[in-house]
Amino acid sequence: MKSLVRKTSIAVALIVVAGTTGALAAPCMKITLTGTQGGPPVFKGQAGAGTLVQFGEDENQCGAVKLQFDAGRGTTQRLSEIGVPVGKLNAIFLTHMHSDHTEGMTDLMQLRWHFNSAGPKVDLIVSEDAKSPRGHVLSGRKFAEHIGDALINSGEMAQRLAENPKRKAGGPADLINVMTFPPAGEPTVVWSSGDVKVSAINSRHVPGHASFRVDTPAGSVVIGGDAGNDKPKPPRETSTSEQVERLAQGADVIVHSTIHPVMGPDKESGFPPPIYFRQSTATDLGAMAKRTGAGHLMLTHLIPPMGAARQGPYPIPGGALNEAAYKSAVQDGGFTGNTIVGTDLVTLQLPAK
Ligand SMILES: [Zn+2]
Numbered sequence: 001m002k003s004l005v006r007k008t009s010i011a012v013a014l015i016v017v018a019g020t021t022g023a024l025a026a027p028c029m030k031i032t033l034t035g036t037q038g039g040p041p042v043f044k045g046q047a048g049a050g051t052l053v054q055f056g057e058d059e060n061q062c063g064a065v066k067l068q069f070d071a072g073r074g075t076t077q078r079l080s081e082i083g084v085p086v087g088k089l090n091a092i093f094l095t096h097m098h099s100d101h102t103e104g105m106t107d108l109m110q111l112r113w114h115f116n117s118a119g120p121k122v123d124l125i126v127s128e129d130a131k132s133p134r135g136h137v138l139s140g141r142k143f144a145e146h147i148g149d150a151l152i153n154s155g156e157m158a159q160r161l162a163e164n165p166k167r168k169a170g171g172p173a174d175l176i177n178v179m180t181f182p183p184a185g186e187p188t189v190v191w192s193s194g195d196v197k198v199s200a201i202n203s204r205h206v207p208g209h210a211s212f213r214v215d216t217p218a219g220s221v222v223i224g225g226d227a228g229n230d231k232p233k234p235p236r237e238t239s240t241s242e243q244v245e246r247l248a249q250g251a252d253v254i255v256h257s258t259i260h261p262v263m264g265p266d267k268e269s270g271f272p273p274p275i276y277f278r279q280s281t282a283t284d285l286g287a288m289a290k291r292t293g294a295g296h297l298m299l300t301h302l303i304p305p306m307g308a309a310r311q312g313p314y315p316i317p318g319g320a321l322n323e324a325a326y327k328s329a330v331q332d333g334g335f336t337g338n339t340i341v342g343t344d345l346v347t348l349q350l351p352a353k
Contacts, residue, residue: 027195027218028062030054030349031253031298034071034078036342038257038303040100041312047344048072048100049301051223051255052084055196055216062218062349065196068092069212069223069255075104076111078344087116091123091191093198095225096209097138109147109172114160117167121177125191125198128180130208138208141178148172183208187247203227203241205278211244213251219350222248224256226279226301233277240280240288248292252350257301258282260321260329267317279303282326286333297335299326300342 032054035047049072056064066089068075076086086108094102112122126140148171151157157171168174181190183202191198195217200210205226213222227241248254259279263271280288282299289297304311307320326341340346 025057025059026351027055027057027216028349028351029056029214029216029218029221030062030347031221031255032082032345032347033255033298033300033342034068034075034344035073035104036300036302036305036344036346037072037100038259038301038305039312042073043305043308045074046305047074047078048104049257050075050078050101050104051300052079052082053214053221053223055214055218065193066090067196067198067214070095070101070225071104071108072100072102073104076108079108081345082347086111089122090193091125091198093125093191093200093212093223094127094140094143095211095223095227096127096206097140097143098206098226101225102143105143106147109175110151112175113148113167113172117175119175121175123177123179123191125179125181125200127200127202127208127210128182130183132207138206140208141180144176144178145173147176181210183210185243187213199247201243201247203243204230204232211241211247213247219252220250221253221255222251224248224254224280226257228278228280233273238287239277239284245288245292248288248294251292251294253296253298253348254285254289254292254294255298255300256280256285257303258285258299258326259303260326262317262321262325263303263311263314269311269314269317271311271314282329283333286330286335286339288333289330289337290334294337296338296340296348297330298340298342298346298348299330302326302342306341306343 032052034050037046049070051069053067054063056062129139187199187201190200197215199213203211211224224244227244263269265273323341330339
């Protein structure tokens with residue numbers, strides 16, 4: 001009884017404080033594309049796929065909670081450009097185990113081991129081990145367990161530990177708190193902290209692929225990853241994922257990997273049809289964003305990159321694409337909201353300033 005009284009008086013005190021300052025702190029979120037490269041090729045220094053979602057209020061630049069979704073090549077560099085230390089990330093979520101979405105995490109965790117060995121650990125949220133039809137297993141858990149192996153086996157870590165024994169003896173894997181979830185066809189909460197809730201849904205690309213949704217008091221964002229339709233090729237209604245569409249119902253923002261229709265097998269690029277068909281086209285994403293009522297569609301993991309004459313070895317029919325070419329593909333799908341054709345570090349803030 002005594003504690004109840006105490007809590008009540010604290011609540012009253014908080015209301016009084018808010019009243020005297022004139023307004024309660026306004027919640028806000030920021031969505032930053034930390035890398036927009038589509039697939040394993042390199043092009044003009046673009047970083048590999050990744051999205052940083054931050055939530056907070058004006059006083060902390062919307063940055064009280066920092067969540068990284070995928071961590072492709074160069075993620076650490078991009079985070080450093082916006083002043084986000086890797087030691088401040090609360091959690092990392094991986095959509096799938098393809099190297100272009102994960103290879104930056106090795107570097108990121110090594111840096112954390114150097115300067116944040118005292119903790120805290122970072123949560124790593126990945127799908128449970130997933131077996132492909134051919135029998136090989138994709139494992140985010142093993143990826144985390146072995147993240148420092150090359151440098152452990154080269155002797156590098158032993159040498160550094162001898163200089164500074166305060167570092168974690170087991171290497172960067174000791175700083176990862178692996179949280180696996182079973183792939184589910186309906187949105188399932190996989191991580192939460194205070195007002196921030198992250199849900200996942202299983203979607204098709206490679207076994208274990210997941211798409212995520214972040215809900216906060218300032219808004220909501222879906223990160224589709226490389227999701228495509230469960231039907232691996234036409235005839236089908238759309239290239240986009242029905243699961244992602246369910247996850248995105250009512251969400252303010254959709255961040256999604258995309259491929260431009262110019263790479264389709266009906267054109268002259270020679271791009272392998274199975275790889276084309278397992279991505280969502282910009283046009284179909286426009287149609288999906290219209291159906292779910294999103295205000296913003298952020299295209300990332302662009303195949304091909306803007307300005308590139310080729311995607312890896314495959315030439316772009318008609319020459320390099322620009323922003324307008326992606327925007328018009330989205331408009332062909334009927335979307336009339338705000339389309340952002342992703343470049344590294346482009347940022348969207350909610351509510352708009
Ligand atoms: Zn990819």
